[in-house]
Amino acid sequence: MHEALLTLGFGLVTAAILSLSALAFTLEYSVTNVANLSHGEILTVGAYCAYLVQQHGGGVILSGLAAAAGGGLLALAVHNGVVDRFVRRGIGGLPTFIATLGVSLVIQNILVIIFGAANLGYTVPQGAPRTVGPFLWTDTEIQIMVSAVVITALLYVIIQHTRFGKSLRAVSQNRSLARVSGINANRVAALTWLLAGLIGGYAGFILAESVGTFSPYSGFSFFLITLTAAVAGGLGKAVGTLVGGIIVGIALEFFGGYLSASYNLAFAFAILSLVILVRPRGLFVGGRRSIFE
């Protein structure tokens, strides 16, 4: 029992990172209807930005901010440079999907050219693990979870209660009606991708902190797990995505704890296949397709 609780504790850390990544992915999807296959690179670029800042003596906060900024700029560039060009011409779906895969490969290889393909170590002084109730967490892990909760809460407030958030939901529900209502849908979509990029970049930073190493391919591997969480939660639905992220995160930790972490990806895909077979529209379908509701 005790060991299961410890595993659950580690699972919650993974769940925190995964939920942020999946929320960011869902935001991108919601306003453009495009599954962004270069989402993982937002995390990767975030990790490299944090690494560079750390190499130059920056602290945790500065590293986190740099990661968010790097991820945000990349997401904005992918939206404005690639995705929006398809959306504007009314080309959705598959071609855009493939284009984002191209972006993913290009970024991975640019990173290989600059930093090499090998794993880089990302070490932060973790501090001694402390007991919190039945769980055992280091300071870094607590920072990861608390920041994930704070970011999620902030995102909720933005989406539910600000004018921008309402226009975001309007664009995600009916882009053409949003436009005839006077909303500049392309700008709302760009800002949404920027927001998603900030969150995704930060997720890349806490992923690197948590794992301790990263490479140009880390984000892509984690993206495949992200996809599982997002699809399990029902694409485009924030609350479902959050729950999906938590369930998949915890499940992975239990599986990794008892077998081997290197099977994580295979395991994530097993979950994904199962979800698609059993509940193709997500585990938590209430007939709605909404961000936060």
Add this chain to the structure above:
Amino acid sequence: MTTLTPDPAMAETATIAALEVSGLTAGYGGPPIVENVSVRALRGAITAIVGPNGAGKSTLLKAIAGVIKASAGTVTVEGRDATGLPSEKLVRRGIAYVPQVANVFPQLTVQENLEMGGYSRRHGLHERTEELYQLFPDLKLAHRRHAETLSGGQRTMLAMARGLMVDPAVLLLDEPSAGLSPKFQSAVWERIEQVRATNVAVVVVEQNTRETLRHAQWAYVLVLGKNRLDGRGRDLLHNDEVVNLYVGVLS
């Protein structure tokens, strides 16, 4: 020319039309669906566009509202050229468009739908919302409900109110009474008349031709994407050609 007729056709020379569409050609990338269509609408009048299924009525409204791009022709709003503007700009020029389907944000509340309708307003959002709640009291009662939970009739009212939030010069309505019970249909017409009375140019596309022609000061008959004829609504009601176009629909 008699001087006392409050007839839009007579007023033609004196007034600047709220909406002047001339020689509009538009479609969806293939052959044009509407070709060389001209329509004008005056403030304080109901202008109807009628025609058989697939005549291109919805396509015409989409092209006027900037949802699809016209390949030829001009759109003038209150005397200013508005040709080719994207829909988010056109609404700032005073064109409000209520589509035939998917005309509310299903997972926004009634209040949020109105707020989005007034997105381009710099001020007076609150006052305008209250004005529209007076025109549509049902919506006020339902203001916290999600649009998807409303009845068909309420949804139509919300769609109209969303369009009216900008205080438009022109309100384009695509089949506002379609699929509603006769009781709701007359409620919709009552609202349309009230909106007209606030000096808006209401352009209505409708299937229920008889009822529409009764309300319309001026009507255009569209057939196969082209202007067939136009005239005062009540005159067209008894026009043989119109009756022939609608055998089975009018009777």
